[in-house]
Amino acid sequence: MNMSEVEMRHIAEMVAALDKAAGKKPARASGELNRQQICAALGVSESTIRRLEQAGLPYTPVGARSKRYDLEECKNWLKEHNQCPSGMIKTEESTSALRRAGKEFTESCRKVQLRVMPSA
Known part of the structure; x- marks a missing residue:
């Protein structure tokens, strides 16, 4: 998941505002984030x-x-x-191959359905 700098800054600001409303101390500097804030900024889980x-x-x-x-x-x-948030680096080739395989499976299911369904 790639996020722009503006989106990451916006998420960090929202989290800081929520922390402030909850009475938590804000991060000491703009670049210093707690675990929840870095998770939100990077779009990953705490684990x-x-x-x-x-x-x-x-x-x-x-x-x-x-x-x-x-x-x-x-x-x-x-x-x-080269660390990907999910732990695996996805390549364009593998993603497109999976999409192509999914499309082929869907088309074969439609063909089978057409053969089984009686015509009215």
């Missing part, structure tokens, strides 16, 4: 972020259990390490 942390995703520890993520650093790390 994916945990998996990426184990693979080396950069973060700054804050306190005993909290972490802060710099959006630009994380995006650069993802680009350098």
Whole structure:
């Protein structure tokens, strides 16, 4: 899932506004996001972020259990390490091959249905 900078900034602002309304402290700097904010900005789940942390995703520890993520650093790390949020890198070829196979299956089902259905 590719998101533009404007969309990511908008999501981070919305999350910050929700945090503020809930009485939570905002991130210290515009680039520092908590786990929920980085998930929203990258469009991935928390378990994916945990998996990426184990693979080396950069973060700054804050306190005993909290972490802060710099959006630009994380995006650069993802680009350098070819990490896809789902864990697999999808190629255009494999996606189009799956679509083609799905289309062929749908067409064969329609043909079978036409043969089975009595004409009125």
